[in-house]
Amino acid sequence: MTDISILGEFGLIRRLTKDLPQFNAGTLKGVGDDCAILGTDPKLRMLVTTDMLMEGIHFDLTYTPLEHLGYKAAMVNLSDIYAMNGTPRQLLVSIAVSRRFSVEHLEQLYAGLRRACKKHRVDIVGGDTTSSLTGLAISITCIGEAEEQDIARRDGACDTDLICVSGNLGAAYMGLQIMEREKAVFNSRPASDAEAAQPDFSGREYLIERILKPEARRDIIEALRETGIRPTSMIDISDGLSSEILHICHSSNTGCRLYEERIPLDYQTAAAAEEFNLNVTTCALNGGEDYELLFTVPLTDHEKVCALEDVSVIGHITHPEKGCALIARDGQEFELKAQGWNPLQ
Amino acid sequence: MTDISILGEFGLIRRLTKDLPQFNAGTLKGVGDDCAILGTDPKLRMLVTTDMLMEGIHFDLTYTPLEHLGYKAAMVNLSDIYAMNGTPRQLLVSIAVSRRFSVEHLEQLYAGLRRACKKHRVDIVGGDTTSSLTGLAISITCIGEAEEQDIARRDGACDTDLICVSGNLGAAYMGLQIMEREKAVFNSRPASDAEAAQPDFSGREYLIERILKPEARRDIIEALRETGIRPTSMIDISDGLSSEILHICHSSNTGCRLYEERIPLDYQTAAAAEEFNLNVTTCALNGGEDYELLFTVPLTDHEKVCALEDVSVIGHITHPEKGCALIARDGQEFELKAQGWNPLQ
Numbered sequence: 103m104t105d106i107s108i109l110g111e112f113g114l115i116r117r118l119t120k121d122l123p124q125f126n127a128g129t130l131k132g133v134g135d136d137c138a139i140l141g142t143d144p145k146l147r148m149l150v151t152t153d154m155l156m157e158g159i160h161f162d163l164t165y166t167p168l169e170h171l172g173y174k175a176a177m178v179n180l181s182d183i184y185a186m187n188g189t190p191r192q193l194l195v196s197i198a199v200s201r202r203f204s205v206e207h208l209e210q211l212y213a214g215l216r217r218a219c220k221k222h223r224v225d226i227v228g229g230d231t232t233s234s235l236t237g238l239a240i241s242i243t244c245i246g247e248a249e250e251q252d253i254a255r256r257d258g259a260c261d262t263d264l265i266c267v268s269g270n271l272g273a274a275y276m277g278l279q280i281m282e283r284e285k286a287v288f289n290s291r292p293a294s295d296a297e298a299a300q301p302d303f304s305g306r307e308y309l310i311e312r313i314l315k316p317e318a319r320r321d322i323i324e325a326l327r328e329t330g331i332r333p334t335s336m337i338d339i340s341d342g343l344s345s346e347i348l349h350i351c352h353s354s355n356t357g358c359r360l361y362e363e364r365i366p367l368d369y370q371t372a373a374a375a376e377e378f379n380l381n382v383t384t385c386a387l388n389g390g391e392d393y394e395l396l397f398t399v400p401l402t403d404h405e406k407v408c409a410l411e412d413v414s415v416i417g418h419i420t421h422p423e424k425g426c427a428l429i430a431r432d433g434q435e436f437e438l439k440a441q442g443w444n445p446l447q
Numbered sequence: 448m449t450d451i452s453i454l455g456e457f458g459l460i461r462r463l464t465k466d467l468p469q470f471n472a473g474t475l476k477g478v479g480d481d482c483a484i485l486g487t488d489p490k491l492r493m494l495v496t497t498d499m500l501m502e503g504i505h506f507d508l509t510y511t512p513l514e515h516l517g518y519k520a521a522m523v524n525l526s527d528i529y530a531m532n533g534t535p536r537q538l539l540v541s542i543a544v545s546r547r548f549s550v551e552h553l554e555q556l557y558a559g560l561r562r563a564c565k566k567h568r569v570d571i572v573g574g575d576t577t578s579s580l581t582g583l584a585i586s587i588t589c590i591g592e593a594e595e596q597d598i599a600r601r602d603g604a605c606d607t608d609l610i611c612v613s614g615n616l617g618a619a620y621m622g623l624q625i626m627e628r629e630k631a632v633f634n635s636r637p638a639s640d641a642e643a644a645q646p647d648f649s650g651r652e653y654l655i656e657r658i659l660k661p662e663a664r665r666d667i668i669e670a671l672r673e674t675g676i677r678p679t680s681m682i683d684i685s686d687g688l689s690s691e692i693l694h695i696c697h698s699s700n701t702g703c704r705l706y707e708e709r710i711p712l713d714y715q716t717a718a719a720a721e722e723f724n725l726n727v728t729t730c731a732l733n734g735g736e737d738y739e740l741l742f743t744v745p746l747t748d749h750e751k752v753c754a755l756e757d758v759s760v761i762g763h764i765t766h767p768e769k770g771c772a773l774i775a776r777d778g779q780e781f782e783l784k785a786q787g788w789n790p791l792q
Binding site for chain 2: 103104105106108109111114115117118119122123124125126128129131132133137138140142143146148150151152153154156157158159160191192194196197198199203204205206207208209212216220223224225226227228229230231232233234235236237239241243245247
């Protein structure tokens with residue numbers, strides 16, 4: 103018997119989905135990107151993605167309000183549609199709950215789902231509601247659409263393309279560290295001190311918001327369209343910059359150079375990393391859960407992309423034999439490795 | 448705080464999905480049928496359905512081989528597409544597993560999924576693989592297609608339509624009773640007797656197969672097409688005949704009369720019901736998990752539908768004020784109630 107942790111998530115998926123047969127002409131892209139691509143209409147393609155969130159693995163209800171959880175569960179899926187340069191349209195929501203949940207609990211969860219869907223003009227069209235012996239399980243499927251020529255896959259990056267990222271990185275990871283620390287403090291308080299032990303997040307609000315309430319970057323997709331930039335490849339950052347750029351490079355059969363000094367960081371992220379005695383670049387590379395967009399554009403779009411708000415050019419694509427490396431501030435090269443969050447280890 | 452069991456599954460869904468806004472013209476039918484109906488192409492519609500299966504609630508691994516579980520998880524979803532008179536095309540598979548599962552366990556589960564998909568020519572196009580703190584959770588989304596004029600919803604039944612059902616009913620429920628009894632026998636054996644305690648299913652193989660390895664009725668959909676019968680409404684029987692015909696009648700705003708003597712039963716079902724001292728009609732009405740198709744056809748299709756193999760006419764649709772009733776063998780009328788399997792009670 104082989105332990106799943108030996109293969110890890112991506113190794114396991116490769117093994118389980120190896121040599122999958124294909125019966126339908128409408129299946130244009132199966133396993134291996136942010137979404138599957140379906141459709142017989144050459145103009146309008148359908149994008150489908152699904153994500154499962156398990157209590158105790160993906161979220162901790164001791165510090166995650168159910169409304170935020172619903173909001174995040176939707177956002178994580180919308181982000182996958184945007185990562186293909188598509189528009190999300192419909193959502194299916196399956197929930198399994200144990201006896202400790204009431205109708206009002208589920209209404210809070212749904213309030214978050216509804217809020218996310220309203221913001222992104224997405225329809226909740228179905229799902230499943232059932233019970234669970236233990237924790238809460240949420241499975242969401244999102245359906246979107248895109249015109250064929252607009253779709254940004256993982257495998258389209260070319261030599262000399264610029265590597266770009268939206269927003270800033272590592273903040274969600276630092277938010278998680280702060281939540282975990284406050285939880286430990288809370289759990290170790292004397293019983294008599296229950297009232298007094300209020301967590302102190304002052305000056306860290308942004309980090310907390312990044313982990314509890316991420317925003318799918320529709321604004322970036324819209325800005326790219328308005329500017330006439332068509333990304334050659336794109337992915338959303340759920341497992342960390344390092345893991346995601348490696349997905350793009352492996353799928354596109356290229357190498358890359360990222361520049362440490364170009365990686366966008368928020369001031370709060372840097373301050374918290376110092377407080378926790380962590381290297382902030384490591385947090386940005388491997389932290390995950392940022393749900394920012396990582397994409398490549400042709401070198402000729404350099405000026406256009408530099409003019410975009412909240413987008414940073416952090417490196418470039420190379421020939422595959424150059425490998426994938428980070429250039430540190432002192433000029434040293436480090437090989438990039440996927441050390442992002444792995445739920446199966 | 449309101450206990451979920453007070454509302455039940457359908458009451459909870461109604462409450463959570465009440466007044467859902469709709470933003471997209473491509474959302475043709477949301478919550479409330481076997482599938483959502485999507486699409487902007489008036490000729491070809493997209494059907495989407497999703498189901499979540501939780502260990503200890505929907506399946507018991509002490510007597511469910513993982514390969515059968517994978518097969519059944521796919522079939523349950525394919526059945527929902529057929530229940531709209533559609534053709535399933537793609538499947539997304541999300542799995543959460545705890546540490547007691549090995550790579551080989553998941554390969555068994557996938558072998559069943561692949562077998563079901565091969566049989567029905569469906570492509571596995573994506574999913575999610577993650578971990579769980581306790582049991583196994585499976586969430587499957589199936590995408591299918593149908594031409595607009597072929598789609599059979601729940602709300603199309605009309606007065607005088609014939610009510611038809613495929614195959615026979617109650618067998619899966621009796622199979623479950625037998626499995627549960629053998630499990631109890633096994634658990635109460637003396638420890639020294641571990642080898643000897645082999646379950647005895649002789650003469651009950653069909654019932655066991657019905658609960659462990661249901662088959663989605665593509666053959667019935669194909670037969671209806673070949674014969675030129677277009678069902679006015681259709682649903683698959685997952686929660687029991689009673690619950691499903693009530694869904695059709697409520698959605699269509701009609702009543703119905705079912706005839707007890709017409710309900711198709713297998714000999715093994717009747718024999719097992721007697722052995723367990725259960726009323727076999729009650730098993731057929733409320734048992735669930737049969738995954739047969741329940742549909743209505745215009746009275747003018749009477750001859751055509753009677754000529755179909757493995758289809759029984761079990762009653763007819765009436766005006767709504769006549770209510771929904773079963774006519775027993777002795778001519779007495781009983782009001783139909785949804786007492787099928789409810790995972791939230």
